[in-house]
Amino acid sequence: MPRNDKQVRLWVEGQLRAAGLKVTPQRYAVLDYLWSNRTHPTAEEIEAAVNQRFPCASRATVYNTLHALHEAGLVQELYGQGGVTRYDIKVEPHHHFICRRCGLIEDVKVERLSVKARLPLQSGHRVEELDVVIRGLCAKCRKIAEG
Amino acid sequence: MPRNDKQVRLWVEGQLRAAGLKVTPQRYAVLDYLWSNRTHPTAEEIEAAVNQRFPCASRATVYNTLHALHEAGLVQELYGQGGVTRYDIKVEPHHHFICRRCGLIEDVKVERLSVKARLPLQSGHRVEELDVVIRGLCAKCRKIAEG
């Protein structure tokens, strides 16, 4: 696990290469941003962030990159109410809590939630990942809703 | 659990009233359709289906109704790739398998997948539901992908 800037650079570049992707400034910027910001950003937020210092990535490229990273298993896509996809770097497995009122997303450590499956689930289907989303009201919205 | 048409009618009306919703033809049609078709339809598919015999529900009403039914806990919303929400009547708890290639959605019986949580997950958050989505490739797409 990288500890300083140089190590992060090497880690990001290594991950891209390992996924069979050329290391371009745009891809580097997106993956580096996701490494540093575990805030479940939208594609739009990522685009704005990586272009803040100086424009380098178009919208199409941000989407292309995110799809490639997802395909490569480096990034998780989070689908929720409103049809806006959020992105999350896959460093260690975890689940998510999503508030149905304000949209807050919080990580849930796997230790708190044990999932036991009897595989195979359906004949012939290949299970690749298991997304668990806990939905409800966050503390803040709970207070508002309960009055 | 309703067994014939009359019982279904009474069940649907009862569910609507219990949720504090007036029984309108549009709402009746939507909930009845979801009762009879456990195919995880989109709002568009539902709109087309309930208007097939004779037009009765506008798009806005279909969405309003689905939101109301979801709010009331009668219907589950399924969010996936593509940003198209799918709807599923909540009759008995189950999970879902979704093929990342063709989008196939299949129910997974809870017996096959047990989720155990250590509550409370986060201080103050109210847990309302737990969505488990198994993602991967269905048998068909698996064959195509593996060549």
Added chain:
DNA sequence: ATAACCGTTTAGACTTAATCTAATTTACGT
């Protein structure tokens, strides 16, 4: 050097799921 090559990026048009609005209609308790 130069050329050819293939994957990547780009701007901007396009698609479409879902929302919004303001006027009209309807369900249902009294």
Added chain:
DNA sequence: ACGTAAATTAGATTAAGTCTAAACGGTTAT
């Protein structure tokens, strides 16, 4: 029946995400 709050409507609007065809870049061969 009546009154009213709730529900419905058509159509305009929004915005997330995709598509397209041209340009770019870096690699390898000549």
